[in-house]
Amino acid sequence: MTPLQVQTFPEAIAAMLPWSGLWVDVLSALVGTFLVANFLLLNTAVAGPWAKRKITAAFTDRISVNRMGPAGILTIPADAVRLLSKEQIIPEGVDRPAWDMGPILIPFSALLGFAVIPMGSGIQVADPEVGIAFAFAASSIASLGLIMMGYASNNKYSLMGGLRAVASNIAYEIPLVVTGVSVILFTGSLRTSTIVAEQAQPLVTLWGVSIPQWFAFVNPFAFALFTVANLAEVGRNPFDIPEAPTELVAGYQTEYSSAYFVLIYLGEFIHIFLGGAIAATLFLGGPAGPGPAALGIVWFTAKIWAFYLFTQWARSAIPRLRVDQFIEIGWKGMLVLSFANLVLTAVIVGVLA
Amino acid sequence: MSLERPDEREEETAVEERSADEIGELLGDNVIGREEHINAPAYVIRPDAVQETLSTLKSEAGYDHLSCVTAQEYEDRYESIYHLKKYDDPTQEVSVVVPTDRENPVSESAEPVFRTADWHEREAYDLVGIEYDDHPDLRRILLPDTWQGHPLSRDYDQNRPQVVTLREHANPLQEDYKAGGQDSDTMLLNIGPHHPATHGVLHVETVLDGEQVANIDPDIGYLHRCEEQMCQNGTYRHQIMPYPDRWDYTANMPNEWAYARAAEALADIDVPEYAQVLRTMGSELSRMTGHFLALSTFALDVYGDFSAIFMYGMRDREKAQNILEDLTGQRMMYNYFRLGGVVWDLPEPREEFFEKTRDFLEDLPQALEEYHDLISANEILQMRTVDTGVLPPEVAKEYGATGPVARGSGVDYDLRRDDPYGYYDELDWDVVTEDGCDNYSRLLVRMREVEESAKIVGQCIDLLEEWPEDDRTIQSNVPRTLKPDDDTEVYRAVENAKGELGVYIRADGTDKPARFKIRSPCFSNLQTLPEMSTGEYVPDMIASLGSLDVVLGEVDR
Numbered sequence: 083m084t085p086l087q088v089q090t091f092p093e094a095i096a097a098m099l100p101w102s103g104l105w106v107d108v109l110s111a112l113v114g115t116f117l118v119a120n121f122l123l124l125n126t127a128v129a130g131p132w133a134k135r136k137i138t139a140a141f142t143d144r145i146s147v148n149r150m151g152p153a154g155i156l157t158i159p160a161d162a163v164r165l166l167s168k169e170q171i172i173p174e175g176v177d178r179p180a181w182d183m184g185p186i187l188i189p190f191s192a193l194l195g196f197a198v199i200p201m202g203s204g205i206q207v208a209d210p211e212v213g214i215a216f217a218f219a220a221s222s223i224a225s226l227g228l229i230m231m232g233y234a235s236n237n238k239y240s241l242m243g244g245l246r247a248v249a250s251n252i253a254y255e256i257p258l259v260v261t262g263v264s265v266i267l268f269t270g271s272l273r274t275s276t277i278v279a280e281q282a283q284p285l286v287t288l289w290g291v292s293i294p295q296w297f298a299f300v301n302p303f304a305f306a307l308f309t310v311a312n313l314a315e316v317g318r319n320p321f322d323i324p325e326a327p328t329e330l331v332a333g334y335q336t337e338y339s340s341a342y343f344v345l346i347y348l349g350e351f352i353h354i355f356l357g358g359a360i361a362a363t364l365f366l367g368g369p370a371g372p373g374p375a376a377l378g379i380v381w382f383t384a385k386i387w388a389f390y391l392f393t394q395w396a397r398s399a400i401p402r403l404r405v406d407q408f409i410e411i412g413w414k415g416m417l418v419l420s421f422a423n424l425v426l427t428a429v430i431v432g433v434l435a
Numbered sequence: 436m437s438l439e440r441p442d443e444r445e446e447e448t449a450v451e452e453r454s455a456d457e458i459g460e461l462l463g464d465n466v467i468g469r470e471e472h473i474n475a476p477a478y479v480i481r482p483d484a485v486q487e488t489l490s491t492l493k494s495e496a497g498y499d500h501l502s503c504v505t506a507q508e509y510e511d512r513y514e515s516i517y518h519l520k521k522y523d524d525p526t527q528e529v530s531v532v533v534p535t536d537r538e539n540p541v542s543e544s545a546e547p548v549f550r551t552a553d554w555h556e557r558e559a560y561d562l563v564g565i566e567y568d569d570h571p572d573l574r575r576i577l578l579p580d581t582w583q584g585h586p587l588s589r590d591y592d593q594n595r596p597q598v599v600t601l602r603e604h605a606n607p608l609q610e611d612y613k614a615g616g617q618d619s620d621t622m623l624l625n626i627g628p629h630h631p632a633t634h635g636v637l638h639v640e641t642v643l644d645g646e647q648v649a650n651i652d653p654d655i656g657y658l659h660r661c662e663e664q665m666c667q668n669g670t671y672r673h674q675i676m677p678y679p680d681r682w683d684y685t686a687n688m689p690n691e692w693a694y695a696r697a698a699e700a701l702a703d704i705d706v707p708e709y710a711q712v713l714r715t716m717g718s719e720l721s722r723m724t725g726h727f728l729a730l731s732t733f734a735l736d737v738y739g740d741f742s743a744i745f746m747y748g749m750r751d752r753e754k755a756q757n758i759l760e761d762l763t764g765q766r767m768m769y770n771y772f773r774l775g776g777v778v779w780d781l782p783e784p785r786e787e788f789f790e791k792t793r794d795f796l797e798d799l800p801q802a803l804e805e806y807h808d809l810i811s812a813n814e815i816l817q818m819r820t821v822d823t824g825v826l827p828p829e830v831a832k833e834y835g836a837t838g839p840v841a842r843g844s845g846v847d848y849d850l851r852r853d854d855p856y857g858y859y860d861e862l863d864w865d866v867v868t869e870d871g872c873d874n875y876s877r878l879l880v881r882m883r884e885v886e887e888s889a890k891i892v893g894q895c896i897d898l899l900e901e902w903p904e905d906d907r908t909i910q911s912n913v914p915r916t917l918k919p920d921d922d923t924e925v926y927r928a929v930e931n932a933k934g935e936l937g938v939y940i941r942a943d944g945t946d947k948p949a950r951f952k953i954r955s956p957c958f959s960n961l962q963t964l965p966e967m968s969t970g971e972y973v974p975d976m977i978a979s980l981g982s983l984d985v986v987l988g989e990v991d992r
Contacts (some may be wrong), residue, residue: 115491129782137740141743142741142742142743142745142746142747143743143746143747143750151520154944166452188977238622239624242646242973308589319738319739319741320815322739326739326974326979327631327739327740328631328632328735328736328737328739328740329632329973329974329977330973331630331631388859389983394741397739397741398741398742399742399743399815400811400813400821401738401815401819402737402738402739402974403741403815403818403819404818404819404972404974404975405646405972405973405974406646407818407819407973
């Protein structure tokens with residue numbers, strides 16, 4: 083068994099404590115995950131009520147929130163209070179335990195995926211051997227939440243949204259994972275820290291600048307494919323079919339208000355960030371960037387925000403596909419291309435190795 | 436007589452016209468009397484010969500456009516008037532009057548001859564109380580099913596409360612009816628009345644087979660205010676003009692022209708040329724505001740709620756609206772027309788107004804370029820809209836579709852050119868048609884019509900700038916109280932942003948209309964939705980609804 087290559091975040095915390103033993107491991111794991119989860123929630127808080135409005139406004143020639151605090155930043159606490167103080171409406175005939183569990187499952191699954199993501203500056207909660215597979219698996223638990231919400235809401239729009247969500251997740255998860263596998267062919271390991279370390283090696287040196295071997299540079303086609311599948315996975319234009327407000331009102335989340343509504347949105351944003359994080363880990367060298375390694379977390383944050391910006395841009399500019407076209411592109415286009423990419427990569431890697 | 440290709444326009448000028456007597460002969464024994472309406476000859480026919488008469492007129496005399504059905508009650512009888520026109524030449528009109536007795540107001544339905552009569556007769560039944568034999572589905576259309584009485588009938592009690600408990604209302608989910616027999620897996624979905632894509636309070640009862648539309652029934656009337664009755668309670672001179680602004684509330688000014696045109700024909704009022712130019716300019720600016728809104732909300736339907744195009748469309752709509760605000764003092768309910776002219780001249784200083792308008796027109800090609808980049812050139816949008824929501828030209832005519840909806844189906848029909856009014860026939864512009872018959876064509880027609888409107892406004896500005904200062908009469912001399920002669924009837928239509936907006940007025944010698952009937956283009960256009968959407972996916976139905984550009988204020992009146 084290969085030894086752990088890097089010290090994980092809880093281990094680093096445990097090392098700082100003067101005691102040792104099982105309870106210290108448990109405590110440091112809790113503290114570590116608490117800090118990471120809160121960092122992500124903080125990002126989501128900025129992204130949801132504020133950055134989303136500002137970004138969309140910039141794309142659509144508007145000003146948007148600007149009354150509370152500098153550039154309207156204090157709208158975040160205001161919105162938090164507003165949303166949480168709304169009435170929690172529980173419609174008649176909803177299937178209770180499932181209806182309540184759906185909104186909890188969504189942010190949970192996305193946060194779980196972050197456990198294996200190396201976020202730079204030594205922040206990585208766990209580094210298991212199955213690393214990236216775990217991230218994919220955790221993020222797709224969200225589909226279960228969507229089905230539960232769609233089915234338990236006792237609403238036809240929710241039902242259709244739930245069905246569409248399942249269809250889209252099945253259709254686009256396969257290309258997503260298969261494209262991810264093409265990266266694994268290069269690294270030979272599922273461990274996220276190995277994947278990141280592999281990308282630190284130089285690809286070429288141009289005019290004295292060493293370009294690292296980021297897989298986005300090595301295989302841009304796979305990166306493009308992955309980004310598109312990722313858009314579908316997080317349900318943003320042109321693939322926001324499951325919600326499709328003008329068709330299905332709000333799809334699976336039609337019946338949710340107050341705290342549940344917040345949870346769903348929270349989950350959606352963390353999901354976008356997770357999508358960005360997986361893309362960064364597989365294709366953009368994880369937390370790598372110019373400057374000292376301690377800046378890793380900054381670069382990592384920049385990368386997941388870049389993906390977030392990209393989703394908002396797509397939202398403002400690209401029309402939504404029709405549901406049948408969406409499924410068709412998934413099964414007949416993306417799937418074929420991703421397998422072609424996988425075979426091609428395998429051949430190249432086999433010949434080179 | 437197909438009008439699909441523009442090169443056949445030559446033929447159109449030579450549409451065969453029959454004299455009133457020839458038509459009378461053609462109809463033979465069915466005619467039991469003749470009347471003369473201001474706009475057209477009218478034939479009074481037997482109530483059991485409606486289908487025969489209309490199909491003769493349609494197939495043998497070429498009257499293929501049932502523009503409107505007016506129903507009204509006299510002291511001694513009920514009367515349905517079918518206003519017929521020709522798509523090839525709407526100046527050729529004929530009215531078919533069907534009287535029925537008061538005790539048993541039943542006449543034959545025209546629905547088998549003209550599909551559009553379906554909704555029009557339902558409305559006549561709902562508001563006036565005439566029943567139509569052979570009608571496939573004679574339900575109330577604007578009022579709730581539980582309504583008691585017919586509001587436009589003479590013995591209707593205005594003060595009777597219409598309190599209905601929720602329990603008594605029909606539950607649309609009561610029987611989740613199956614479109615394909617007992618074994619099918621269809622599902623009834625109520626889209627609206629509160630739904631992001633219905634653009635107002637429209638309720639579409641949709642039967643879904645999976646994601647596809649198996650059956651669809653638009654349910655209207657949520658915004659019904661009985662504008663017709665309100666107009667009947669107002670005096671011709673001043674009290675009616677504010678109402679038309681409330682019909683199509685996205686492009687308001689051309690509506691005012693509909694009333695102005697009908698009332699001016701009825702009372703024989705002249706309009707000074709200078710006022711005609713002002714009217715033309717205002718109407719076209721207003722049409723642009725309507726088309727910008729249609730474009731941007733269509734983008735909302737197809738792109739999603741965060742589309743940049745919506746705000747781009749609003750930005751340009753705002754510019755046009757600012758100009759109209761300068762002109763009229765209002766941003767929405769302009770109330771700018773008066774019988775015999777308009778209410779204000781251009782705002783002083785005139786140069787500033789001209790400059791502002793010219794700036795707007797100069798920036799417009801660039802803005803439209805942007806729309807073409809964002810919308811019509813987008814491949815995904817083309818995937819979504821080309822060959823969806825198909826409305827063949829014959830079907831469009833069957834349903835009395837007009838405006839961009841008809842022109843998007845290749846029906847070359849525009850009252851501004853074919854039945855000229857105002858200053859349109861003096862100006863240089865083109866009627867836009869597209870042959871695609873689909874959602875994409877309707878979108879393109881609107882985008883190109885904006886360019887044509889800009890051409891018209893530009894020419895109007897030039898004319899107004901050079902107009903001699905001593906000849907700027909904005910209103911002709913109209914008596915304070917208008918009392919058109921007893922028993923004169925007129926039906927006149929104009930082209931508003933949505934299509935043919937007609938107004939029928941019957942005068943009874945007082946200063947208020949005895950019957951005021953509005954022919955709304957959206958009402959007829961919305962009727963085509965089932966034709967377009969049956970068998971298509973829900974998203975395409977939503978897109979078709981957006982491409983029809985219905986304004987519920989005008990559908991429900």
